[in-house]
Amino acid sequence: MENCLEYHRATAHTFESVRRPHYLDWSNYPSPYKFYPGVRKFKLLPFSGLTQETLDTLYRLCGEGVTENLSLQELSNLAFAMNGITKVENFHGEEFGFRTTPSAGALYPFELYLFVRDVPEIPDGIYHYQPYDHSLELLSEGNYFESLQTALCSTVDTNVVAVITAIYSRSAWKYRTRAYRYCLLDAGHMAGNGVAYLRSVGLDATAVSLFQDGLLNSLIGVDGREEFALCALLPQRPALYWGEEFKLPEAFPASLPVVKKPVVYPEIEEVHSLGNLESCEFYRSIPASPEYFPETSSLELGKTLLKRRSRREFTGKPITFDQFRFLVESSLLCFPSDWGFPLTNFYLQVKNVEGLSDGIYTVVEGQLALVSPGDYSREMAYLCLGQGFVAFANVNVVFTYSFEDSGCRRYRGAVMEAGALGENLYLSAESMGLGACGIGAFYDFDLQSFLSLKEEELPLYVVSTGSL
Numbered sequence: 349m350e351n352c353l354e355y356h357r358a359t360a361h362t363f364e365s366v367r368r369p370h371y372l373d374w375s376n377y378p379s380p381y382k383f384y385p386g387v388r389k390f391k392l393l394p395f396s397g398l399t400q401e402t403l404d405t406l407y408r409l410c411g412e413g414v415t416e417n418l419s420l421q422e423l424s425n426l427a428f429a430m431n432g433i434t435k436v437e438n439f440h441g442e443e444f445g446f447r448t449t450p451s452a453g454a455l456y457p458f459e460l461y462l463f464v465r466d467v468p469e470i471p472d473g474i475y476h477y478q479p480y481d482h483s484l485e486l487l488s489e490g491n492y493f494e495s496l497q498t499a500l501c502s503t504v505d506t507n508v509v510a511v512i513t514a515i516y517s518r519s520a521w522k523y524r525t526r527a528y529r530y531c532l533l534d535a536g537h538m539a540g541n542g543v544a545y546l547r548s549v550g551l552d553a554t555a556v557s558l559f560q561d562g563l564l565n566s567l568i569g570v571d572g573r574e575e576f577a578l579c580a581l582l583p584q585r586p587a588l589y590w591g592e593e594f595k596l597p598e599a600f601p602a603s604l605p606v607v608k609k610p611v612v613y614p615e616i617e618e619v620h621s622l623g624n625l626e627s628c629e630f631y632r633s634i635p636a637s638p639e640y641f642p643e644t645s646s647l648e649l650g651k652t653l654l655k656r657r658s659r660r661e662f663t664g665k666p667i668t669f670d671q672f673r674f675l676v677e678s679s680l681l682c683f684p685s686d687w688g689f690p691l692t693n694f695y696l697q698v699k700n701v702e703g704l705s706d707g708i709y710t711v712v713e714g715q716l717a718l719v720s721p722g723d724y725s726r727e728m729a730y731l732c733l734g735q736g737f738v739a740f741a742n743v744n745v746v747f748t749y750s751f752e753d754s755g756c757r758r759y760r761g762a763v764m765e766a767g768a769l770g771e772n773l774y775l776s777a778e779s780m781g782l783g784a785c786g787i788g789a790f791y792d793f794d795l796q797s798f799l800s801l802k803e804e805e806l807p808l809y810v811v812s813t814g815s816l
């Protein structure tokens with residue numbers, strides 16, 4: 349494999365590819381939890397106190413915050429907002445926990461690690477967040493922030509840093525080679541929830557996608573192949589740091605395998621490694637905040653996070669122009685990250701929005717532009733592999749990416765951006781009493797030609813939103 353355009357093309361769904369027989373091996377169903385038997389555990393505090401309004405928080409994601417240490421309550425809230433369990437269902441006689449963050453096929457390939465210092469109730473150390481019982485598992489005691497700065501190529505001035513990884517075999521169990529896309533989208537969703545939480549309590553927040561992979565992976569005890577770091581969440585703006593000092597824990601505790609029989613997809617390991625960085629020779633650009641914040645009224649962020657689900661029961665009833673405007677503006681206009689926002693373009697297939705003609709829209713220099721008038725709801729549902737509820741959405745957002753630079757680190761950023769903005773759409777919709785659902789399953793090339801995209805511009809993700 350030469351580059352990420354090749355990977356993306358090779359993992360496209362076509363009419364023929366989705367009809368080839370593929371059986372799910374239920375005897376090898378992946379565990380959604382990573383267990384470290386015998387490690388010291390610290391129970392976190394229950395999720396509470398997030399009273400900031402959701403829409404206002406989303407509009408201000410790129411705004412200025414403060415850089416301050418997090419309390420144990422804030423650390424607990426951050427972990428829960430990113431990966432807590434918000435619904436338990438019985439699944440073949442076993443309890444199954446659905447999370448704050450959505451995930452393709454509910455396979456939850458992501459894991460969350462936390463670097464902590466100066467939180468009085470718990471020792472300094474490197475921790476793994478265990479969603480199963482909302483606790484922190486101590487992987488190595490000590491202050492590793494000097495090494496973390498070297499790995500992240502950034503100064504760290506606060507006491508908590510979160511790192512999101514993916515164990516790709518969970519997602520590949522169902523989605524095979526296409527799973528790398530879902531690992532990135534899911535990680536973007538998780539970063540979206542973390543950023544929203546930090547901004548809601550007035551802290552600065554940046555999703556950091558540029559770091560030295562080998563160093564960061566070794567610092568959390570993962571091999572960079574089966575499990576790899578995708579994004580770090582800093583409660584501050586990153587300032588470039590060229591450090592030499594790097595100290596590793598002597599040993600990491602062993603974890604249980606997440607699948608009984610190993611699943612290896614060389615294409616995924618290769619495409620990921622093509623994007624790896626081994627130095628701090630890169631340029632970080634953090635987007636500036638939009639200056640316009642309208643008066644909004646929506647659910648508190650804490651309640652939105654607890655209530656968020658993937659909604660597939662849209663009624664098709666009209667939404668108001670203000671609902672449409674708040675949805676689009678609060679979700680899509682900015683995300684505090686270092687990957688070079690905006691990397692994605694988006695197209696909106698609109699139906700039944702008061703004061704707006706049905707049709708396909710895009711945004712040109714901050715203005716909505718009608719590309720093609722008409723009702724395209726049935727075409728969109730067909731393009732999303734015939735998922736019928738898509739036809740009842742008021743707004744289907746298609747995220748696309750121009751592969752002019754087919755470098756794999758930029759691709760990682762673009763797909764995570766689509767996931768992060770997708771999470772904004774979920775939170776924004778849910779906070780206004782509307783619903784959203786991520787759609788990773790679509791006919792890539794048919795959607796590309798439906799939108800009349802150039803040859804090197806391809807869809808990454810679709811998110812459906814609508815009235816309930």
Ligand SMILES: Cc1cc2nc3c(=O)[nH]c(=O)nc-3n(C[C@H](O)[C@H](O)[C@H](O)COP(=O)(O)O)c2cc1C
Pocket residue numbers: 446447449450451452453454530533534537656657658659660735785786787788789
């Ligand atoms: C990247 C991604 C792709 C998804 N693709 C689809 C899809 O094609 N069709 C669908 O009905 N749901 C899709 N979902 C929704 C997941 O099925 C859902 O998040 C998961 O079952 C967990 O449920 P919850 O979101 O209600 O917590 C997707 C979610 C994500 C994050």
